[in-house]
Amino acid sequence: MRVRPRRAEPDPALLALRSVCHELRPPMATLSALLRAIEDQPSPERRAAMSQLATEHVSHAESVLRQAAAVAQELHSLPVEPAPLDEVLPVVAATAPGDRLSVRASPAAMRWLVHPLHTRQILINLVGNAVRHSPGRIRLAARLHGRRLRLTVADQGGPNPELRTAMSRQSPPPDDRGLGLWVVRQLTGSHGGTLRARAVTPAGLVMEVRLPRYRR
Numbered sequence: 001m002r003v004r005p006r007r008a009e010p011d012p013a014l015l016a017l018r019s020v021c022h023e024l025r026p027p028m029a030t031l032s033a034l035l036r037a038i039e040d041q042p043s044p045e046r047r048a049a050m051s052q053l054a055t056e057h058v059s060h061a062e063s064v065l066r067q068a069a070a071v072a073q074e075l076h077s078l079p080v081e082p083a084p085l086d087e088v089l090p091v092v093a094a095t096a097p098g099d100r101l102s103v104r105a106s107p108a109a110m111r112w113l114v115h116p117l118h119t120r121q122i123l124i125n126l127v128g129n130a131v132r133h134s135p136g137r138i139r140l141a142a143r144l145h146g147r148r149l150r151l152t153v154a155d156q157g158g159p160n161p162e163l164r165t166a167m168s169r170q171s172p173p174p175d176d177r178g179l180g181l182w183v184v185r186q187l188t189g190s191h192g193g194t195l196r197a198r199a200v201t202p203a204g205l206v207m208e209v210r211l212p213r214y215r216r
Contacts (some may be wrong), residue, residue: 022026037143079216082113083093085142092123095133105142112142112149115214118187123151125180126207130155134205148193151209158205159197169195184209 034054041047085105093103123140130138134157142153166178173179185205188195193211200206 003206006184020110022099031058031061043090071123075128079118080115082109082214082216083116085112085114085119086110088123089142091138092127092140095100095124096200100131100136101127101138101140103140108142108144109142109149112144113214114211115143115191119151119211119214122209123153123186125184126153126209129180130157130205131205145210148210148212151211152206154200154206156204158203159199163197163205167195 021054031054034050038047038054041050080215089103089105089110093101105124127138127140128152134155136156138177139152139154141154143150162178163181166173167185169178170184173181185195187212188209193209196208197204198208
């Protein structure tokens, strides 16, 4: 009987780096389109407005590149020091349009120690998915539940076949579709946490992550 070699478990840090690189595509594509529009726009007022928007996309791309550098450094560095959640949330909030995302966290949750790079990537992926796949407001909340940190990202979308596939996939997706959620599952699991998706009535979706306190 032929025994198939056991597939190596994907490295969460490598998957996180792949996910971070994927996050660069939207701002870079938008920036390229804005630059073409600025070149073709005769109105000084419109050129100024589009230049301001281009500046915002450049700032976001810079933050993603810094995050990619931090994740890459993690691949060959010492264990990451724990950090309170309140050092992570501002970075996550900056990745979404301010008129769509609201953030609420209890004082106890803000002090909860987390792996800063992994927790940031988990939340950026969940918020990014909500921005891309649902209309309306997005709510990010953090509070303690027992001895775990409960993080939720709620939007006005709902469960769909793609989400169900991503939540049950046993191996990394062959392309970028579903990659962000796969990374969330791997990073959450690597810290002994849990991830679940639930529908809310009359319409909406909540992605919930529960994490124990992070220690080196």
